[in-house]
Amino acid sequence: MTADDEVPIYDPEILKKFHLGERHETLKQDESLCVRPLYMSDYGRGFLELLGELTQVGNISEEQFQEQFNLMKNSHGTYYCTVIIDTIKDRVVGASTLLMERKFIRGCAWRARLEDVVVSPDYRGKQLGKCIVEILTNLGKALGAYKMTLDCNDKMLTFYNQLGYAKEPGNANVLSIRFPAPTLEPKL
Ligand SMILES: CC(C)(COP(=O)(O)OP(=O)(O)OC[C@H]1O[C@@H](n2cnc3c(N)ncnc32)[C@H](O)[C@@H]1OP(=O)(O)O)[C@@H](O)C(=O)NCCC(=O)NCCS
Numbered sequence: 001m002t003a004d005d006e007v008p009i010y011d012p013e014i015l016k017k018f019h020l021g022e023r024h025e026t027l028k029q030d031e032s033l034c035v036r037p038l039y040m041s042d043y044g045r046g047f048l049e050l051l052g053e054l055t056q057v058g059n060i061s062e063e064q065f066q067e068q069f070n071l072m073k074n075s076h077g078t079y080y081c082t083v084i085i086d087t088i089k090d091r092v093v094g095a096s097t098l099l100m101e102r103k104f105i106r107g108c109a110w111r112a113r114l115e116d117v118v119v120s121p122d123y124r125g126k127q128l129g130k131c132i133v134e135i136l137t138n139l140g141k142a143l144g145a146y147k148m149t150l151d152c153n154d155k156m157l158t159f160y161n162q163l164g165y166a167k168e169p170g171n172a173n174v175l176s177i178r179f180p181a182p183t184l185e186p187k188l
Contacts (some may be wrong), residue, residue, distance in 0.1 A: 005041035009073045009081045012037055015135075018142040026131040032088045033128070035135055038081035038095070040069050046120075047083065047092045054118045077143075078102075082136060084119075084128055093120040094128045098136040100143055112140030112148035133163050 015021040021035040038047065043065045051057050072079040077100055084094030099113040114136055119129045140148045151174050152160055157167075 005039065007040050007073070008037035009039070009069060009079060010037045010077075014080075015082075015139070018139060020135045020138055020142070024131050024135060026127045030126075032086055033093070034085050034087055035082060035132065036085065038069075038083050040066055042083060042092050045085070045090060045092045047095065050092050050095055050118055050120055051116065053121065054116055080136065080139060082132060082139075084123075084132060086123075091120075093123045094118065094132050096132045096136055098140050100140070100145065106146055110143065110145045112143070112145035114140070114148060114150040117150075129159070130163060133160070137164065 015035070015037070021027070024035065027033050027035060043062050048057050048060055048065070072081065080098035080100070082096055082098065083092045085091070086093045096117040097115040099115055101111045101113060103109050103111055114133065117129060117133060119132075137148060148165075150160065150165060
């Protein structure tokens with residue numbers, strides 16, 4: 001592993017600045033767990049396998065992962081990919097991403113999105129899902145977003161409702177169009 005591998009996808013000081021992560025009640029109860037930004041080296045800690053619990057991931061080489069990581073890292077405060085690590089097993093056991101989207105509306109505001117919330121099956125039921133959602137929701141708020149949204153299926157509504165997310169009457173539709181042959185790189 002090189003020093004580059006330990007590069008975080010965003011500055012860990014941001015979590016400390018807003019007192020997020022280290023003081024969360026769930027993490028205080030188990031010192032082997034910590035929350036931090038995704039590292040490039042998390043490729044080797046089972047990050048992609050964990051995302052496989054959420055959806056289809058595909059065969060992503062370490063080189064592909066690093067290239068995507070660097071594009072996200074260099075995107076000027078857009079991607080806050082965050083993980084929960086079991087520091088004893090040195091494995092990624094939880095993950096989610098806060099996406100900060102720049103807008104022209106509302107005086108050039110930020111809109112926040114919560115993406116890809118997942119906890120390893122062996123670690124479920126220990127409040128880790130709740131923990132990472134709370135941390136990233138507080139981060140979105142602290143970074144100045146005017147609202148934060150997420151997409152989920154019907155079965156997940158109770159989980160997110162108890163964390164403060166609610167359907168807005170008359171404004172709770174997610175519309176999708178799926179493309180049969182997506183390309184990896186935009187055809188610019
Ligand atoms: C959803 C998921 C992240 C929850 O993680 P978790 O660590 O097991 O959840 P927590 O232990 O933090 O649960 C917190 C609370 O939510 C409840 N909860 C957990 N999963 C739930 C679900 N699927 N539906 C309803 N409530 C749920 C728990 O009972 C708990 O309630 P309590 O505080 O009253 O005890 C995890 O089950 C997972 O990774 N699932 C597969 C991926 C997925 O579906 N992600 C969501 C995409 S929108």
